[in-house]
Amino acid sequence: MKRLLLLILMLPAFNIAQTASDELVNPKDFIHDIVIDIRYSTPDHVFRNLPSGNIPLPKFYTANECLMVRSGVEKLKTAQDSLRNIRIHNGTSYPEGIGIKIWDGYRPRAVQYLLFEVYPNPAYVADPNTGSKHNRGGAIDLTLVDLSTGEELVMPTPYDDFSIAASHDYNNLSATQLANRSLLLDIMVNVAGLNFYSAEWWHYEVPGAGSFPLLDFQMK
Numbered sequence: 001m002k003r004l005l006l007l008i009l010m011l012p013a014f015n016i017a018q019t020a021s022d023e024l025v026n027p028k029d030f031i032h033d034i035v036i037d038i039r040y041s042t043p044d045h046v047f048r049n050l051p052s053g054n055i056p057l058p059k060f061y062t063a064n065e066c067l068m069v070r071s072g073v074e075k076l077k078t079a080q081d082s083l084r085n086i087r088i089h090n091g092t093s094y095p096e097g098i099g100i101k102i103w104d105g106y107r108p109r110a111v112q113y114l115l116f117e118v119y120p121n122p123a124y125v126a127d128p129n130t131g132s133k134h135n136r137g138g139a140i141d142l143t144l145v146d147l148s149t150g151e152e153l154v155m156p157t158p159y160d161d162f163s164i165a166a167s168h169d170y171n172n173l174s175a176t177q178l179a180n181r182s183l184l185l186d187i188m189v190n191v192a193g194l195n196f197y198s199a200e201w202w203h204y205e206v207p208g209a210g211s212f213p214l215l216d217f218q219m220k
């Protein structure tokens with residue numbers, strides 16, 4: 001027992017305060033119950049359905065690996081700490097609270113070129129010449145899940161639905177869709193201090209992310 005305690009004391013303290021705020025880290029290393037489900041690591045992503053959209057995204061990603069600047073992960077931690085305490089929302093019970101599921105974080109700039117090639121619409125895919133905030137490690141795409149079942153909460157659209165229904169201004173939705181989108185927005189903006197993007201309910205970013213350096217290293 002004594003030896004175990006000594007071992008624990010000797011382990012380097014791996015905590016969030018020890019990394020530089022602009023260093024990229026994996027949210028999973030700091031938020032134990034966050035769900036990471038990188039959609040571009042699988043064939044199940046929207047770009048596959050577009051004409052000439054069969055681009056090799058999975059070769060750039062690993063399903064449960066995500067990177068984001070440390071200052072952003074600190075904000076996600078604040079969000080998750082708050083969501084986890086919710087037991088009832090919009091008349092539904094969440095016995096273990098609500099959590100975050102991440103679909104994409106840092107995105108190599110090479111991927112941005114591929115996405116823009118098949119979908120050159122800057123409202124939804126940033127021009128790689130100027131770069132996306134995802135290419136700077138400052139943006140995150142996410143949704144909410146029931147922590148007791150892992151089920152996603154019902155949102156206005158699926159991920160990467162490039163239609164008007166993905167916009168925060170679109171309100172022709174069910175009461176549940178509106179309540180869930182509004183919970184996500186409230187927690188991310190008012191509790192965590194992230195900025196939202198009006199055209200995509202799933203996209204949030206660290207204030208000032210536009211001035212972070214563009215990155216293009218590979219994750220695998």
Ligand SMILES: [Zn+2]
Nearest residue numbers: 139140141203
């Ligand atoms: Zn995004």
